[in-house]
Amino acid sequence: MASQFKIRRKVEFVETDMAGIVHFSNFFRWMEACETAFYQSLGLPLISFNPGKVVGWPRVNVSCEYRAPFRYGDTVEVRLLVKEVRTRAVVYVFQFRKVVRGRPEAMVSARGEITAVCVKNDPESGQMISAPIPQTVRAKIKVAAEKSRAR
Amino acid sequence: MASQFKIRRKVEFVETDMAGIVHFSNFFRWMEACETAFYQSLGLPLISFNPGKVVGWPRVNVSCEYRAPFRYGDTVEVRLLVKEVRTRAVVYVFQFRKVVRGRPEAMVSARGEITAVCVKNDPESGQMISAPIPQTVRAKIKVAAEKSRAR
């Protein structure tokens, strides 16, 4: 189960900037890729266009702390932890570690956080409105969260 | 009128890569920004979601030749020329020139091309299908093309 909360990525050339390191904005792209993989591990779609259903998880708050840079060719482990499951939102924490000789370093090179709210399409207005997280989705995320804390 | 076919952009930090120059993929983002500005100069939307109307111009063919790199802080002129107006497609050429002391250099640093097809939403299938360019759109693009050739 644990493996479903982690992804590995290799730093790509296009992700670097003229300072020779991964541009700070790309860490948010990686968090989202990890979140997608997490959802997939639970058998949940990150976004769904079925009418009246959960259609997405827009972000209301994101942040990232950078302690050590990543460079072209580095392999990075991104680890997702469920920090909090609210009625209409989930808070994720992400830890970024450099992988050296196949293993993630102890040191966390960067730490991110995303608060995503559950929204559905309102058939009347045609707008996206926030909605309570459906019970089945909540249950799956909570189980994952407990397993993750138990480790 | 001529000014509506050109845009200027300043190279941003995030657009550079570890080689210290603008990553080659970003030239396509700039071509699209120029195409958007061109459409706007003609009073046309680049994309429209009105039912049964033109909904977009997906690309079927794009290319770019690179002769000289751009660096962080450079100002670049992107110039759009209409190369060909077909029944269902338009071919644009883009010239990239570095701006020095307020003026574009004679030398073209890069040259791009985009072939975009006109598509509309098919109400029956719900799919996007290619469509003849509407007469009003064609007329506006052709006038712009002739003015551009006449210069």
Added chain:
Amino acid sequence: MASQFKIRRKVEFVETDMAGIVHFSNFFRWMEACETAFYQSLGLPLISFNPGKVVGWPRVNVSCEYRAPFRYGDTVEVRLLVKEVRTRAVVYVFQFRKVVRGRPEAMVSARGEITAVCVKNDPESGQMISAPIPQTVRAKIKVAAEKSRAR
């Protein structure tokens, strides 16, 4: 002076995602573009490769709160405020407002923050090391900060 702390950007097609709104990661690209323009307004380079000089401002902490989305074609005002000038770091706040009929709305659609540390190249190790902000740079940023608070 005030105008030097604000930039306007038009949302580009490539900046949207399948939800039809600007992808949340792009707000950080815009903050950096605004920071570059602010530096330029002070006659300072955001990055410099002169030996022994300030070489850059890597980020140690960034965040963004999202209250309302931006869509393709929207014009957005990004406003930079200097929140704090520390010995080795500067904290910026960014406010994003939609521009309607030429004027920014009262409502702030998003609010970002960047903490950037001053680094220079260490001639001995060849590494980037944090450094006190040079006096001339500090003075210019402080003056800008006071003017911004006085408004």
Added chain:
Amino acid sequence: MASQFKIRRKVEFVETDMAGIVHFSNFFRWMEACETAFYQSLGLPLISFNPGKVVGWPRVNVSCEYRAPFRYGDTVEVRLLVKEVRTRAVVYVFQFRKVVRGRPEAMVSARGEITAVCVKNDPESGQMISAPIPQTVRAKIKVAAEKSRAR
């Protein structure tokens, strides 16, 4: 050996645009990721900062034809073929195929091409100058090209 010329990628949310498909500029990012993996399979660095050595492969010409779009969650196979090895340049062709139930479709959804020139750092001028492809690099690429044609 054949497997070293192919990579698979899952379409990410950030790679889509408001039309609901992968933005055309991202295909170039994927080509470069495939090229990096190819180089790695040959034990060659795509970029190297050793003085006097090959330092990179800037692009002089790139193109892409789009026949069918990719959507969020699609798995895509990118296949690299060496089209031509010149004295100072290599021409690659890339085929993009959607992977369905673990297998790439017969249909090629997109076809790209990159011409990359070998450059090295000129110690005298400090500039990047084009250079003949080193013999060892040429040999490895040629062997890979022949194996790829033989299949």
